[in-house]
Amino acid sequence: MKRWRAGLLAMLAAMAPGVAVGADRAPVLVELFTSEGCSTCPPADKLLEKLDAAAVVLSEHVTYWDSKDWRDRYSLAEITSWQMGYAGRFGLDSTYTPEMVVNGEVEFNGSNAKRAADEIAKASDRVKAVPRLSWADRGVQIQIDGARAGDRVYLALADDSASAKVTGGENKGQELHYVAVCRELRRAGKVPPGGAYYELIQLPAKARAQRVIVWTQTGDSGKVASAALLLPAESGPSAAAGGQSN
Numbered sequence: 136m137k138r139w140r141a142g143l144l145a146m147l148a149a150m151a152p153g154v155a156v157g158a159d160r161a162p163v164l165v166e167l168f169t170s171e172g173c174s175t176c177p178p179a180d181k182l183l184e185k186l187d188a189a190a191v192v193l194s195e196h197v198t199y200w201d202s203k204d205w206r207d208r209y210s211l212a213e214i215t216s217w218q219m220g221y222a223g224r225f226g227l228d229s230t231y232t233p234e235m236v237v238n239g240e241v242e243f244n245g246s247n248a249k250r251a252a253d254e255i256a257k258a259s260d261r262v263k264a265v266p267r268l269s270w271a272d273r274g275v276q277i278q279i280d281g282a283r284a285g286d287r288v289y290l291a292l293a294d295d296s297a298s299a300k301v302t303g304g305e306n307k308g309q310e311l312h313y314v315a316v317c318r319e320l321r322r323a324g325k326v327p328p329g330g331a332y333y334e335l336i337q338l339p340a341k342a343r344a345q346r347v348i349v350w351t352q353t354g355d356s357g358k359v360a361s362a363a364l365l366l367p368a369e370s371g372p373s374a375a376a377g378g379q380s381n
Contacts, residue, residue, distance in 0.1 A: 155313045161189045162265045163258045164350050164362035167245050168218045168234040169209040172200030172304025179233030179245030186292040190255050191362040194316045205303025209316050220356035238359040266349045266363040270300040274338035275347050292319040293346040343368040
């Protein structure tokens, strides 16, 4: 049994009170749309921290909670647009927080721990063509074999973790903590005919202190085949199996 699979099973068994830390993460992308200004988001943010032990997670802060007097310091306009794409895909009347999306296939309230564990388990049985990532002198090397031709390759840069005292919105005065906070989202390329994608993506020097998350996806908001995580360079070597590369 793969180490990430064993860690996932431990997570499922302990989902309510906490998560057992596995040696590797399942190559499943778990996105959480959240905001510092949303009073119902902190429980979802804490859940995402627990899921970080068993899957490839990404905390995505939207802009629609911002006001002219205060803004979420991590909010990005491209994240709001990204979530709107999912809203159209899932037939929702509007976007909302906290929203969790697993492998681009299902969405649900981001505080629902049991649903999260169930959907990650289901998605882990369908993963294909896991990207392999490694640090290079000028950025990150991506290698994907057996992917679906035409799928898009996405890359996100994320702060490993972050803490902040909120100065506005519904959580004003609270100290909140986040994991895998998305700071940049970009389309890295497209899988060519034959299904093999090899590319050196140039990144700024500061990216070596961040997480690099890569996944393949059908269109801008379709199904995700699999995802991989490259931990910050200064964290040292990490396991290359499953959703975690070195």
